[in-house]
Amino acid sequence: MPELPEVETTRRGIEPHIVGRRINRVTIRQPRLRWPVPPLDKLLAGQRVKSVSRRAKYILIEFANGTLIVHLGMSGSLRIVNTNTPSRPHDHVELCFGKQCLRLHDPRRFGAMLWTEGDPLKHPRLCDLGPEPLSNAFNGESLYRIAKNRRAPIKSLIMDGKTVVGVGNIYATEALFAAGIHPQRAGNRVSLARLEILVDEIKKVLDHAIERGGTTLRDFVNETGTPGYFAQELMVYGRAGEPCKLCGNQIKTRQIGQRASAYCSVCQR
DNA sequence: AAATTCTCCTGAAGGC
């Protein structure tokens, strides 16, 4: 599932192929995504892409008359393909620029395409989001200010977009392991010093995955793509029942906030 | 206000 590193890698991958280019056709095969897809064929006719940016896991494609906001949900992907490439099932929307198209493929349709004519950062979906995880605005003290008054599990807090954006289940799980913090520990029972370590580990794991994405997802033209992380690098995520790579104890799993959460009860307290 | 539960959807995995 696309987490922030995959979204950033996607943004970097498509940007050079579409910035400055003019749309000559839009095809909507399936308008029923998370929310109905707006009439992009009319909105984008003849429009030129001004920029491709990102906020949280949203990709923002800017035009002179507004901004297309794209979210990949958990099974979505954007690819640059030749116009004559046959569409596959679940290729829901495509923006064509002459001989090339930007295609949204999303089997589970948890993704979204939204349109706004104002400042995209003021859009209802974006205006209440917390800080970017890799920015200085997200630090030990900012996390402490939130966590110190909350009894919810620390894992739920760091996965809450109002605390910090872009930390999905995989990276939350891995960062908590790296920081030695039990995912279910109440927010108000984690010291500032430990939160500083946690923030550090979150940034590290995201940075590393973006770096990976840059090398493994380099080609966005006619490529299937690989995720920004590798199964053999995961310390705990998806390893329930297997031995901890640090202490050998069996990795456990439980539901925290409706999400599978793997952890080592020896290494994480 | 905070915490919890529900919801969308389909591919993959497990059971028999």
Place this chain on the structure above:
DNA sequence: TGCCTTCAGGAGAATT
């Protein structure tokens, strides 16, 4: 081999 059931998962919405 194949059919049927179960379930994960991002994040907004609804509910407690």
